[in-house]
Amino acid sequence: MRHLQKQKAEKDFNILNMRPVRGVSGLTIEGKRGDERTLSLYWFVMFVIITIAVVSGVVLFYGRPFDVRAAESQILSDKLLLCVVHDGVLDARVFASEGFSLERDCSLTFTDTSIAAYTGKQQFYVSVRSGGNEKTGGNIEAQYQAFCKHEGSFKNIPVCVQRRVMVLDKRGEGEKGSLVPLDITAVVAKREQNAHS
């Protein structure tokens, strides 16, 4: 019994002093229990870091709204083009008549009541320009067109599509038309529903 107690005392002394003693597989270090505890703590910290990284990545990815404004502004631009150009000829009514409205005459509606933030504030801006003449529609006061060509400079800005097509501009029936450039601008704001604030 005393012999066992002595052995235990020596073992404890060696653990405290970390002396190399002869073990089962040759020379080992007593107190290896302390290394295993350190390793477990390392693994735990690693698990926590991995968990935080994965959860953050998933939440950030699926928390971001889907931004469909690029497709939406492209479709709007196509609609405008089909409205003001027929068989390659610019519709004379667009710039000739003061009463021509892009919203009414092109079967568009720019009023948005999907969320409360959009009530009373239209989220679109459209413009058709040719030969010094321009027709606009949508929210003119908001100056959405100022964000065109600034996609890389700012975040969460309205999405703008600008196109230039060559069309025939005929003045009256039978007159030989001239090829003129037609600039179409379509801007979709809707930041609250598409951009990650």
Next chain:
Amino acid sequence: MKLDSFVHARRGNMLISDVIFLVLALAFVSILIAFIVRERSNVATLEEQSAKEIALLLDAAEPGMQVSVPLGALLEKKDAAFSGDAVVVDSTNHVVRVQLSTASGYSYSYFNGAAIHGAMRGDALEVSVG
């Protein structure tokens, strides 16, 4: 004999600790995968995605078109306690609303001013553009 008992004690400790580690690691990975799958099929995400897709479809539609949109996969996620239509096309306010439960729902507007009529017929959304 002392040596044997020492070796057997070390073997038992190593096996138990390895098993515990493996079990914890598997549980950890399983929880992460379950979290990712749950986020992926989140109802709010599906509602937003569907509402925007349908709104884009309505934007691009031309007068005279009739479109049938299959929504079987979306309707599978609908809450059984919710009795309303999963997809509602409000032609007066030009808004598409997708709602899969009483506590959720997503609305998105479309700019097509043509006379659009949309209604659910079974698992599909039938749209006619006048």
